[in-house]
Amino acid sequence: MAKEAIIRVEQVAFSYQMNQEQVIPVLHDVSLEVYSGEYLAIIGHNGSGKSTLSKHLNGILTPQQGDVWVNGINTREKARIYEIRSQVGMVFQHPDNQIVATIVEDDVAFGLENLGVPAAEMNERVNFALEAVGMSEFRHRPPHHLSGGQKQRVAIAGILAMKPQCLVLDEATSMLDSYGRQEILSVVRKLHQEGMTIVTVTHHMSEVAEADRVLVMEGGQIVMEGTPREIFAQQERLHELHLDVPDASRIAGLVHAKNPAFSSAIIHNQEIIDEVKRLHLRRAEASGT
Numbered sequence: 001m002a003k004e005a006i007i008r009v010e011q012v013a014f015s016y017q018m019n020q021e022q023v024i025p026v027l028h029d030v031s032l033e034v035y036s037g038e039y040l041a042i043i044g045h046n047g048s049g050k051s052t053l054s055k056h057l058n059g060i061l062t063p064q065q066g067d068v069w070v071n072g073i074n075t076r077e078k079a080r081i082y083e084i085r086s087q088v089g090m091v092f093q094h095p096d097n098q099i100v101a102t103i104v105e106d107d108v109a110f111g112l113e114n115l116g117v118p119a120a121e122m123n124e125r126v127n128f129a130l131e132a133v134g135m136s137e138f139r140h141r142p143p144h145h146l147s148g149g150q151k152q153r154v155a156i157a158g159i160l161a162m163k164p165q166c167l168v169l170d171e172a173t174s175m176l177d178s179y180g181r182q183e184i185l186s187v188v189r190k191l192h193q194e195g196m197t198i199v200t201v202t203h204h205m206s207e208v209a210e211a212d213r214v215l216v217m218e219g220g221q222i223v224m225e226g227t228p229r230e231i232f233a234q235q236e237r238l239h240e241l242h243l244d245v246p247d248a249s250r251i252a253g254l255v256h257a258k259n260p261a262f263s264s265a266i267i268h269n270q271e272i273i274d275e276v277k278r279l280h281l282r283r284a285e286a287s288g289t
């Protein structure tokens with residue numbers, strides 16, 4: 001069955017115009033599709049254009065050349081921007097900058113109020129969204145009493161209340177401690193399992209290992225594409241691009257260099273344990289013990 005694209009980015013170019021003399025070219029002829037139900041990770045070193053690209057996915061930025069289509073709507077159609085943003089929602093790096101109300105449930109309802117959703121439906125959607133991120137019990141709390149991870153969950157709930165098809169996370173875990181990151185990752189994992197399309201921009205390679213597909217950016221272009229396993233197998237190329245691999249891939253690469261029987265195609269911690277067990281078993285069988 002042909003894959004259905006929710007978002008199409010076609011030959012996009014974009015520069016930031018600082019003043020009359022200074023222009024910073026960032027994206028150069030970038031094309032990609034985001035398919036319904038996939039988990040896509042976008043990686044690249046600082047300044048490679050990931051955030052600028054992600055801001056094109058729901059019309060926060062519009063291309064200077066090329067087009068971006070969200071379910072067939074061109075993001076240049078400013079009259080349809082709410083429609084676009086209710087289909088593709090974005091979560092940013094700083095939880096504090098995304099929270100506008102003084103009570104959690106009002107914050108989650110904020111976007112719906114702007115859309116003029118009737119009160120009964122609004123209540124239903126806020127309940128659903130808070131439940132989905134595990135924040136129902138905090139609904140009457142002021143957001144500034146919450147931890148970073150909890151605030152990000154409220155920000156995600158505000159987007160889920162709009163019933164989007166696609167959630168774009170732009171370094172949404174980078175300000176959080178490891179517990180906060182795990183909170184967000186488990187919410188995102190669950191949403192994806194339930195069918196939501198996820199696009200994540202991240203520097204955390206262990207998060208990338210969870211994706212279905214990875215795009216690597218360099219100098220405002222997409223220079224690599226593949227599954228996490230395909231991408232992380234190319235450690236030298238990633239090194240040239242100043243990118244890391246998950247700890248599990250690095251360890252497997254080191255062991256593989258000493259013992260080629262140990263697989264280097266490893267991206268998850270659990271696979272290291274499985275590989276050690278497999279080799280032990282093989283050795284035991286070979287020695288007849």
Ligand SMILES: Nc1ncnc2c1ncn2[C@@H]1O[C@H](COP(=O)(O)OP(=O)(O)OP(=O)(O)O)[C@@H](O)[C@H]1O
Nearest residue numbers: 016018024026044045046047048049050051052053
């Ligand atoms: N609002 C802006 N005004 C001017 N220049 C900008 C703006 N936002 C980004 N840039 C510049 O555009 C280039 C690409 O930035 P962008 O944030 O898209 O990259 P990135 O890959 O997301 O980087 P990082 O990993 O550091 O977040 C950088 O040179 C950056 O300084």
